[in-house]
Amino acid sequence: xxxxxxxxxxxxxxxxxxxxxxxxxxxxxxxxxxxxxxxxxxxxxxxxxxxxxxxxxxxxxxxxxxxxxxxxxxxxxxxxxxxxxxxxxxxxxxxxxxxxxxxxxxxxxxxxxxxxxxxxxxxxxxxxxxxxxxxxxxxxxxxxxxxxxxxxxxxxxxxxxxxxxxxxxxxxxxxxxxxxxxxxxxxxxxxxxxxxxxxxxxxxxxxxxxxxxxxxxxxxxxxxxxxxxxxxxxxxxxxxxxxxxxxxxxxxxxxxxxxxxxxxxxxxxxxxxxxxxxxxxxxxxxxxxxxxxxxxxxxxxxxxxxxxxxxxxxxxxxxxxxxxxxxxxxxxxxxxxxxxxxxxxxxxxxxxxxxxxxxxxxxxxxxxxxxxxxxxxxxxxxxxxxxxxxxxxxxxxxxxxxxxxxxxxxxxxxxxxxxxxxxxxxxxxxxxxxxxxxxxxxxxxxxxxxxxxxxxxxxxxxxxxxxxxxxxx
Numbered sequence: 001x002x003x004x005x006x007x008x009x010x011x012x013x014x015x016x017x018x019x020x021x022x023x024x025x026x027x028x029x030x031x032x033x034x035x036x037x038x039x040x041x042x043x044x045x046x047x048x049x050x051x052x053x054x055x056x057x058x059x060x061x062x063x064x065x066x067x068x069x070x071x072x073x074x075x076x077x078x079x080x081x082x083x084x085x086x087x088x089x090x091x092x093x094x095x096x097x098x099x100x101x102x103x104x105x106x107x108x109x110x111x112x113x114x115x116x117x118x119x120x121x122x123x124x125x126x127x128x129x130x131x132x133x134x135x136x137x138x139x140x141x142x143x144x145x146x147x148x149x150x151x152x153x154x155x156x157x158x159x160x161x162x163x164x165x166x167x168x169x170x171x172x173x174x175x176x177x178x179x180x181x182x183x184x185x186x187x188x189x190x191x192x193x194x195x196x197x198x199x200x201x202x203x204x205x206x207x208x209x210x211x212x213x214x215x216x217x218x219x220x221x222x223x224x225x226x227x228x229x230x231x232x233x234x235x236x237x238x239x240x241x242x243x244x245x246x247x248x249x250x251x252x253x254x255x256x257x258x259x260x261x262x263x264x265x266x267x268x269x270x271x272x273x274x275x276x277x278x279x280x281x282x283x284x285x286x287x288x289x290x291x292x293x294x295x296x297x298x299x300x301x302x303x304x305x306x307x308x309x310x311x312x313x314x315x316x317x318x319x320x321x322x323x324x325x326x327x328x329x330x331x332x333x334x335x336x337x338x339x340x341x342x343x344x345x346x347x348x349x350x351x352x353x354x355x356x357x358x359x360x361x362x363x364x365x366x367x368x369x370x371x372x373x374x375x376x377x378x379x380x381x382x383x384x385x386x387x388x389x390x391x392x393x394x395x396x397x398x399x400x401x402x403x404x405x406x407x408x409x410x411x412x413x414x415x416x417x418x419x420x421x422x423x424x425x426x427x428x429x430x431x432x433x434x435x436x437x438x439x440x441x442x443x444x445x446x447x448x449x450x451x452x453x454x455x456x457x458x459x460x461x462x463x464x465x466x467x468x469x470x471x472x473x
Contacts, residue, residue: 001119003028004218006198009229011257013128015200016121016230021223024372025409028207028218028230029195034116034124035080035104036179036191040097043067049077050214051189052182063088083107087154095152098145101176101190102168103153110158121195129170133253142169171197174252180211183417185378201252202231203244203260208374212415219410221372237369238332240267266368272328281326289326293319293333300340309344316341320357335364339379342386351390358383362399377406381421388428391446393435397428 003022009015022028038046046053048066050073057067058074063085068074084103088094095103105124108116114123134142146165153159175197178187193216196209207218207230218230235247241261248256259265273286296319303311316337327334338361345354362376362383369376384399404425407418435442 001029001121001195004121004230006121007229009200012200012254014122014198016195016198018224018226018228018230020226022220023224024220024222025412026220027412028220029119030212030215030217031119031193031195032215033177033179033191033193035101035108036189037097037100037104038189039187042188043094046181046188047073048081049073050182051179053186053188060085062086063094065094080104080108083154083157087152087157090154091152095148096145097190098169098172099149099152101172101192102145102149102165105168105172105192106153106160106165107157119195122198124168124171124192124194127171127175127194127197129167130174130253131166131170134170134173138173142166142173145169177209177216183420184211184411184415185417199230199232201234201248201254201256202258203233203235203237203241203256204258204265204370205231205233207232208372208410210374210411210415212412217412219412221370221409236375237373238270238335238365238375240270240332241265242267266330269328269330269368270332272331274325274328276325285326289322290331290333292322293327293337297333297336300337304340304344309348312340312344313348316344329360330364330367335361338364343382346382346386346389351386355383355387355390355392355395358386359395372406372409374406374410377403377410380406381417384428385424388424388431391443393428393432393442397425397432400425400428 003019003026004016005019006014007017009017018028036051038048038051042053043065044057044067046067047057047069049068052069054069058070060066060068060074060081065088066077066081066085068077084100084107087103094100109124114125131139131142146162146169149165149169150162172190172192175192176190177193177196179189179191180186181188196216196218199207199209199218206221206224206228208221209232210217210219218232224230234252235244237244237260239247241264245256245261248254271286271290273281273283275281296315300312300315300319303309303315319337320334320341323331323334323337338357342354342356342358342361345351345357358379362380365376365379380399381403384396384401384403387393387396387399390396400421404418404421407415407421411418413419413422431442431446434445
């Protein structure tokens with residue numbers, strides 16, 4: 001692999017470093033999955049071959065579990081699915097996603113060995129499983145999975161020791177990468193990518209990972225010098241350093257010592273109080289509203305899970321009213337409320353109000369995130385589209401252009417969502433020219449177009465997109 005090499009990273013074990021200078025948007029490597037499966041909860045809604053979400057799928061006629069877009073996807077997946085198919089029929093039920101993924105990994109190891117390509121930099125046996133670090137409850141879950149795996153594993157397949165099976169489950173637990181749908185907007189499955197497992201964490205990383213056309217791409221966020229270690233963020237930077245360190249210790253079993261955690265960079269902004277007439281809101285008041293916001297976020301998430309979107313809007317509006325002039329515009333709980341409120345209001349077609357909160361959200365994100373952060377790019381894109389829907393063509397086009405510049409770095413020009421955004425950028429540019437020539441004619445034509453072709457409802461809001469690269473337990 002010409003752009004990267006394995007090295008001993010001080011205090012971290014193995015890592016990857018650049019073998020030459022690269023720039024923002026450069027792809028350091030692309031890697032297909034070793035094995036991947038669709039989440040249990042989406043097994044009937046997502047193609048088990050290409051991971052596309054489809055309204056109608058064709059079910060495997062033998063196991064009656066696997067779903068495919070069409071015959072093409074079914075034939076392409078058969079080599080990987082045929083042993084799973086027979087095992088499901090014999091077992092009489094479908095095991096959970098962990099067991100299905102472990103089985104696919106073991107079948108591939110038995111057939112092709114630990115190294116399946118000259119570009120693979122590590123074997124699965126050399127990856128950490130952290131089983132000795134698991135808490136008691138997780139150990140119990142692991143034992144249940146192993147017991148069920150042994151029941152599911154066919155007697156006709158090669159038999160393995162419990163120790164080796166445990167290692168594979170441990171590797172999945174701390175290295176399973178979330179596989180996204182075709183647009184990159186929602187996690188729909190989990191897979192294992194051996195080379196990606198070698199990339200260490202930093203809360204302010206120099207790389208990002210994106211799934212593009214069936215392969216993960218490690219992309220540079222800025223200039224990286226020859227010999228510099230390559231890092232990605234395992235958790236969302238929008239969390240405070242204390243929360244990030246807790247999540248990293250719980251999920252990945254290491255203590256983060258990056259500069260941003262050590263110096264608590266931006267923690268003050270993330271929990272700050274507002275300035276009212278150049279006077280800082282008292283800490284007691286900020287603490288009171290912060291605690292109130294945490295409780296309201298729990299209520300909001302429950303209403304969102306129940307798809308009760310009018311209740312979500314009601315809860316968010318009440319909370320935002322309390323937060324106003326108390327919490328800073330970079331306070332993470334205020335940003336979470338603005339994000340949810342803008343998304344759900346847009347879904348309900350209250351575009352004017354949605355645009356207001358989307359703009360505030362993006363302004364807050366820009367003060368916290370890396371300028372080439374993928375989450376910032378996606379949020380800016382959503383805000384730009386919302387402004388366009390509300391008829392604010394100048395602001396909408398400006399935001400779409402900013403989002404496009406970020407996504408060219410984080411996703412690349414060939415990613416489906418970048419292509420969609422490019423089409424939107426061209427469309428809004430044409431509309432903006434028309435708007436500047438004659439504002440009255442522009443709005444008249446827009447209203448007529450909307451009457452003749454009513455705007456379709458936005459896609460139903462889903463839970464937070466892929467903020468954490470690796471799957472949470």
